[in-house]
Amino acid sequence: MKHHLHDLLDHALKTIENSGQLAVTERPSYQLDRSRQKGHGDFACNIAMMLAATAKRPPREIAQLIVDALPVSGSVDKVEIAGPGFINFYLTPQAYLSIVSTILRQGDNYGCNNIGAGKKVLLEYVSANPTGPLHVGHGRGAAYGDALARVLKAAGYEVDREYYVNDAGRQMDIIATSVWLRYLDLCGESVKYPANAYQGDYIWDIAATVHREKRGRLFHGVEEVFMGLSSNDPETYLDGIIARSKQLLGDSGYGMIFDLATDTLLENIRQDLKGFGVEYDRWFSERSLTTNGAVDKAIALLKEKGHLYEKDGAWWFNTTAFGDEKDRVVVRDNGNTTYFASDIAYHLEKFERGYDQLIDIWGADHHGYVARVKAAIQAMGQNDDALDVLLVQFAVLYRGKEKVPMSTRSGEFVTLRELRKEVGNDAARFFYVSRKCEQHMDFDLELAKSQSNDNPVYYVQYAHARIMSVYRQMRDKKLGPKIDASVAALKVLTESHEQDLLTLLSRFPEVVEQAAINHEPHQIAYYLRDLANGFHTYYNAHQFIVKDKAIRNARLALIASVKQVISTGLNLIGVSAPDSM
């Protein structure tokens, strides 16, 4: 619909330019938008006002030239010039009625477009460290990332969804050591457990598994474990315990605990996400970057290009040359590569896989990281504009009025699993995706847990269920589901509620397009609320199953298309469309 009007306008502009009626040096990117007021037609265009400045002529005069040059169209009823120079388009009833047959013909494809043109996109999201269960903060990234993947696919992109598994580094060592200390406790030792080790109960669970499988074979007395370690600085102390664990257990013993912990926690995350309806095409291991030499390769590349230098026994990357605030270490003085080094290798690897665009969804706390990753991409000779980093702000949890403190290390958090169990997947996902990602979110557990109608997801789903119910009534009354969706058959749809619904339905493709371009799935959620509202209003104002066969058929065709769009839209944000509620 909108594209059609665009074509008409572009055609008119060309006509004017060619005839020399208006000297247009360059055509501005004008806007063609849905009118806010009904008195302003269906679409409004600001092109005349945009041209007025350069053409040095009154906008209304230019508007008249354009209107006169517009080709005739069966979709356009009339065109008016209004206000300071808006060109308002009024569409014909046929143009709207034809949407119904379009929707029913295209089915799940109605609303899809091809702005992506098959471009390959790698979308990475969640990527939480496997150091514990996913909590409600991760849930937001999961819901957002998954919805974005669906929207981009609907927009013609070829999307790969990936989870980067941080299965290397100090945090994982802390996990392994935490498990071992709990294991020693289970062996009967009285362990003074460090406050900065992981506190969660799941550590006990993994320790119990170790104890069941290994019995006392990994046992060492506490005196031996803590001997000579100074507890002045907690982090140094913890590092000391880690080193001691590796030393006492040897590669095989320590590796066994490390792998068991990683596998258990990762599997837990996998199950959580799967249960939440969030799927991935690939789980990418950070450790694999080390073992297959990718990290060394990336560092060698940077050295070769002269971006690394040695200082204080460490290797630094001069990211400041690419706009970062300060240079960053890639190889520590102890010889270990940093997390940043892995990430450089990872992103280089992503480019080498041949994607046209990379999208990373990170928590907002990582925003300081964007500059250095972009610096790395530039330094390696890649185009850093191809990487889009989307930062998801925190969800602050409330129980009623009270803020819920959260910390993974202390084990004090509400898990995604708990949330799903109490709120349900649909409500949780709709809630998450109803805020644009850069918006801070107050997540009130009391509100989300209550099955009240405060939650808009029920409102939208209820519209779908009601339409399904009408279908059931039709079947019971043996009225048959045969629908004639031709424009001729729909001419009887003359009620204002019906016109409103048709307008809403015609907007859907524009909403999907905008959601894809701007990476804003929340637009789908808001649109669905509008559409459901249009339907509920209609439902209350008119009967669908009426004696008059022509009207009954037409109304049925209309609500069938509403049902289709609700179902498609809900699917885009990963929410189910129930047949009954």
Next chain:
RNA sequence: GCCCCGGUAGCUCAGCUGGAUAGAGCAGCCGCCUCCUAAGCGGCAGGUCGGACGUUCGAAUCGUCUCCGGGGCACCA
């Protein structure tokens, strides 16, 4: 100190790539089920769009400054 995000109705948020009279849900008040699910519908009330200055035909939207709230500024991941 520097950087990012936010400040719109009592509350939670849309609108922000400049457009014509700033929207929705919840909460409040008043109505609507002999009728396809009342998890619904209609109506009323509610606003210095944090503040100031600027850009322009036009600013909630863009720029500068400022106030308030959240987050980030590691040889951690």
